[in-house]
Amino acid sequence: MVTIDIETDDGQREILRRMMLIRAFDNEAGDRFADGEIPGFVHLYIGEEAVGVGACSALEPDDYITSTHRGHGHCIAKGLETDKMMAELYGKREGYCNGKGGSMHIADVDAGMLGANGIVGAGPPLATGAALSAAQKGEDRVALAFFGDGAVAQGQVHEAINLASTWGLPAIFLVENNKFGEGTPVEKQHNLENLSETAEAYDIPGFTVNGMDVTAVYEAVEAARERAVNGDGPTFIEADTYRYRGHFEGDHQPYRDDDDIEAWQRRCPIDAFANRLVDAGVLTEDEVDELRAAAEAEIEDAAAFAENATDPDPSEAYEDMYDVSVPELSTYAGGSLRADGGSTTDQ
Ligand SMILES: Cc1ncc(C[n+]2csc(CCOP(=O)(O)OP(=O)(O)O)c2C)c(N)n1
């Protein structure tokens, strides 16, 4: 895991590379899902790359993130390996969760990636918990929760932000306002112009940033991180972004027009940043093309790795389901609820 310094040419190149990797990964995942090679559902992050990469690049390697059902971009932004991610999408043993999680449950706790999550709004409580642990242990770590506009009004999200604010925890709540929760436009979900106004209710700073601009996201998260590690509590950031693909692959999208998609595609966060780096003399156009080709080649290799990886044996189905170091759960997978065979309901 590397620390990324946006002030340096190397840092800027790495930021561009990670956004390109996400784009290539999700294009490949979409194609392979369409070919029937990937089971379950995939929700692609294409168009939103600047949010994940801007945010994670402003974090330190030890910091925590929580993710959503649309989590591939968060994983790559946090530095996870694309071959193990693709193997997880394929349900293979070499995947991050031995193939038992799939697209919506990739986790790598050692890398601070506390999990993609199929439950809308489930990330913020985990981030509040991680931030509480960092505060109690006196560690210089923060926890950042990515969540969608569709999660902002979830009860557990309110509880999580309220506790983090009340206890002054080192947490960052980052809403990816991509304008839809499934097929419901954001203005039909909320009676607020900017979702960041939500922050007022918790008496924490809240602001909206251009989520198509990786630098803007980086700077917002950098400031929020500094506030968090200084003991000044959480920050609420809304990133104004857009998803280019359907809610899930296969979504016919009757709820929006192609014109809207095309207008946002003209604001492509990857092209915008690449052009800026070319204008600044950090990269030539050829070098941008080389970086993109290298990202695409890495993802082709990752997909080949996943294809050739091993199917888990059905006899392993109940392994890794519970943390057996927790005594009460040690025999759960075997059928009884508690080590002494009693029911947990009497506790
Ligand atoms: C608690 C819960 N309610 C409903 C769903 C079904 N669901 C899955 S994704 C989704 C929309 C989420 O929208 P948003 O939070 O804006 O994220 P986006 O898909 O736009 O990234 C819904 C309602 C769910 N998975 N969990």
Ligand SMILES: [Mg+2]
């Ligand atoms: Mg959304």
